Amino acid sequence: xxxxxxFRNVSKExxxxxxxxxxxxxxELLMRxxxxxxxxxxxxxxxxxxxxxxxxxxxxxxxxxxxIIGRNGAGKSTLLKILSRITDPTTGSIEIRGRLASLLEVGxxxxxxxxxxxxxxxxxxxLGMRRSEIVSKFDEIVAFSEVEKFLDTPVxxxxxxxxxxLAFSVAAHLNPEILVVDEVLAVGDMSFQKKCLxxxxxxxxxxxxxxxxxxxxxxxxxxxxxGVVLSQGKVLFNGGAEDAIQQYLHSVxxxxxxxxxxxxxxxxxxAKKIRxxxxxxxxxxxxxxxxxxxxxxxxxxxxxRIRFNFxxxxxSFDVGIGFDNVYGQRxxxxxxxxxxxxxxxxxxxxxxxxxxxPSLTLVPGEYVLRIWLDANxxxxxxxxxxARLQVIESDYYxxxxxxxxxxxxxxxxxxxxxxxxxxxxx
Amino acid sequence: MNGxxxxxxxxxSGWQPINWHEAYLHRELLGFLIWRDIKIRYRQTLLGGVWxxxxxxxxxxxxxxxxxxxxxxxxxxxxxxxFAFAGLAPWIFFSNALTASxxxxxxxxxxxxxxxxxRLFIPIGAVMALLVDLGFSLLLLFxxxxxxxxxxTFHALELPVYIFAALLSASGLGLIFSALNVNxxxxxxxxxxxxxxxxxxxxxxxxxxYLPARLRPLLALNPMTxxxxxxxxxLLGTPMDMSVLRLSLIVSVVLFAAGLLIFRRMERRxxxxx
Numbered sequence: 001x002x003x004x005x006x007f008r009n010v011s012k013e014x015x016x017x018x019x020x021x022x023x024x025x026x027x028e029l030l031m032r033x034x035x036x037x038x039x040x041x042x043x044x045x046x047x048x049x050x051x052x053x054x055x056x057x058x059x060x061x062x063x064x065x066x067x068i069i070g071r072n073g074a075g076k077s078t079l080l081k082i083l084s085r086i087t088d089p090t091t092g093s094i095e096i097r098g099r100l101a102s103l104l105e106v107g108x109x110x111x112x113x114x115x116x117x118x119x120x121x122x123x124x125x126x127l128g129m130r131r132s133e134i135v136s137k138f139d140e141i142v143a144f145s146e147v148e149k150f151l152d153t154p155v156x157x158x159x160x161x162x163x164x165x166l167a168f169s170v171a172a173h174l175n176p177e178i179l180v181v182d183e184v185l186a187v188g189d190m191s192f193q194k195k196c197l198x199x200x201x202x203x204x205x206x207x208x209x210x211x212x213x214x215x216x217x218x219x220x221x222x223x224x225x226x227g228v229v230l231s232q233g234k235v236l237f238n239g240g241a242e243d244a245i246q247q248y249l250h251s252v253x254x255x256x257x258x259x260x261x262x263x264x265x266x267x268x269x270x271a272k273k274i275r276x277x278x279x280x281x282x283x284x285x286x287x288x289x290x291x292x293x294x295x296x297x298x299x300x301x302x303x304x305r306i307r308f309n310f311x312x313x314x315x316s317f318d319v320g321i322g323f324d325n326v327y328g329q330r331x332x333x334x335x336x337x338x339x340x341x342x343x344x345x346x347x348x349x350x351x352x353x354x355x356x357x358p359s360l361t362l363v364p365g366e367y368v369l370r371i372w373l374d375a376n377x378x379x380x381x382x383x384x385x386x387a388r389l390q391v392i393e394s395d396y397y398x399x400x401x402x403x404x405x406x407x408x409x410x411x412x413x414x415x416x417x418x419x420x421x422x423x424x425x426x
Numbered sequence: 427m428n429g430x431x432x433x434x435x436x437x438x439s440g441w442q443p444i445n446w447h448e449a450y451l452h453r454e455l456l457g458f459l460i461w462r463d464i465k466i467r468y469r470q471t472l473l474g475g476v477w478x479x480x481x482x483x484x485x486x487x488x489x490x491x492x493x494x495x496x497x498x499x500x501x502x503x504x505x506x507x508x509f510a511f512a513g514l515a516p517w518i519f520f521s522n523a524l525t526a527s528x529x530x531x532x533x534x535x536x537x538x539x540x541x542x543x544x545r546l547f548i549p550i551g552a553v554m555a556l557l558v559d560l561g562f563s564l565l566l567l568f569x570x571x572x573x574x575x576x577x578x579t580f581h582a583l584e585l586p587v588y589i590f591a592a593l594l595s596a597s598g599l600g601l602i603f604s605a606l607n608v609n610x611x612x613x614x615x616x617x618x619x620x621x622x623x624x625x626x627x628x629x630x631x632x633x634x635x636y637l638p639a640r641l642r643p644l645l646a647l648n649p650m651t652x653x654x655x656x657x658x659x660x661l662l663g664t665p666m667d668m669s670v671l672r673l674s675l676i677v678s679v680v681l682f683a684a685g686l687l688i689f690r691r692m693e694r695r696x697x698x699x700x
Contacts, residue, residue, distance in 0.1 A: 014698070029610070085435060085542040087697040093436035100433075108540040111462060113469045118462075125458040126541055154469075177431075 003059035010092035067224035098177035107167030112156035145169035222400035260291040297394030313348040463555030478559035502633035513630040527600025588656030594682040595649035601685030649678035
């Protein structure tokens with residue numbers, strides 16, 4: 001069976017001048033056509049071009065849930081816009097064999113002056129539903145949105161949560177063969193997000209083809225079988241979702257300009273007293289001993305190998321690593337003095353010391369690592385901003401949702417207890 | 427499941443044919459867009475739909491006073507207020523429709539940038555939504571005709587033809603202006619000006635017979651000339667110059683066709699520059 005969607009060398013070029021100066025005025029056009037003054041300015045604007053997509057080719061098979069991931073500006077949105085026929089590719093083509101509906105933004109076409117009921121019909125029609133289809137699904141849409149009581153209120157009086165819930169509900173009841181979804185899960189409160197994700201997996205399990213674009217790796221991990229990683233308009237990776245996420249992490253990490261080995265010897269020190277530089281390097285690995293350039297999913301294992309040198313013999317030493325969040329708060333300290341079993345004896349020359357964290361459960365974000373070395377009970381070296389560690393979202397709780405506040409995640413359970421007996425639900 | 431629907435997306439350039447099949451598939455959306463425009467037009471206004479008749483009524487009163495009483499302009503048959511109103515009803519429809527449709531793409535830029543559907547529906551829907559207002563002003567005209575004891579004849583059955591011609595004229599120009607407005611916001615300033623001037627080169631205030639015969643073909647190049655003449659002839663039974671009417675109606679058809687083609691040609695760049 002041929003693939004349901006075939007992208008063949010799709011490229012899209014944008015003219016930056018046009019984007020900056022939204023519209024050329026009539027005067028400028030006339031001047032350009034008549035070759036009067038202002039020519040230089042216009043030409044300069046025309047020359048700034050860039051390729052938002054460059055030779056993108058891949059296939060999507062029927063019934064597949066495909067995630068498209070990539071950083072901001074990687075070309076994801078442009079790809080979806082072309083797929084949705086909102087804009088034309090500059091070169092290349094896409095062949096689609098099925099009815100496609102796209103959801104680039106929830107609530108497109110909602111009119112603030114219209115009531116919830118009226119907007120359901122209008123938005124449904126805009127998204128490509130037949131009137132009869134909307135009528136038959138109306139009750140379902142209303143129930144899903146939880147705004148029954150306000151159906152006859154203009155949506156401009158809705159809270160933003162209600163608005164988004166109604167908008168998503170209409171969209172969620174679309175019934176195309178191919179559904180294209182952009183980041184819509186990042187809406188509403190937590191309970192509604194869960195509902196949306198549930199609906200998404202229901203859709204994908206219903207044998208429909210779904211193309212899903214997101215920054216939310218947890219959702220991608222949870223929903224998608226396959227992933228395409230875009231980077232600077234090109235396909236960086238096309239394969240299993242798990243591998244795609246790994247590739248994405250690597251591409252994100254690449255921008256931090258930090259390899260998996262960090263030079264500590266030449267890192268700047270802030271200590272006033274001039275001391276010999278003892279700390280030599282630090283390496284990041286995953287718990288599977290794969291080199292990792294400073295970006296890791298939340299909850300994954302982290303191994304840090306630290307190399308240092310003792311020119312003179314020391315009786316005892318310790319290494320400390322502090323994790324500071326972007327607000328400068330110390331969120332976690334790993335220190336070898338907490339390690340119960342250590343080798344005794346005298347240490348001299350190059351040393352290698354490994355810190356293994358089986359599951360680093362800090363919430364997604366960037367952390368600055370401070371590293372220091374004690375010898376014979378005294379601090380002998382310190383690097384304040386030794387390395388950066390990027391923790392990114394992952395499906396830690398297995399629900400496809402990730403916490404957005406707090407400092408770390410912990411495994412925990414909730415259950416209800418009845419007054420007279422015990423009823424649990426794990 | 428597959429094979430039922432197949433689509434190839436590729437770069438387009440130059441003139442594009444009109445995709446009638448697609449327009450037919452989305453026909454319900456056109457209905458919804460018209461319904462939306464009608465619903466929201468007078469939301470949160472005190473007078474609501476009264477505005478639809480107030481505008482031609484006030485214009486008729488002022489025109490009768492200024493042009494008929496003060497300047498001595500005569501109609502070619504019916505009482506001047508009826509004559510003026512029968513011309514103002516389609517003219518006001520045209521001017522409101524042209525204003526609305528010229529701004530329609532920019533006003534709906536969220537839709538243009540985020541969803542695909544036949545974009546033609548936006549300016550055409552904006553024009554069609556104003557048919558309701560035209561209907562209201564025609565009702566008022568019937569009331570006025572009773573007041574002036576002016577009988578309606580079987581010629582009234584010809585009215586749909588002229589309403590259709592008004593629709594074509596407003597849509598044709600609206601399609602061109604709305605597409606240009608995406609690129610050149612100058613249109614926003616040009617349209618009120620064009621409408622203001624248009625009133626004087628359309629026989630709304632004066633009958634066509636005021637013009638020397640050699641100038642009439644020139645007047646016929648204005649598509650609204652035929653519409654205004656047709657409205658008067660159908661409703662009030664005024665005599666008319668058939669050659670002027672015919673030419674003017676042809677111009678409205680040509681204008682609509684040109685509007686469709688120009689719009690289709692410019693359409694592919696809307697989402698990128700709006």
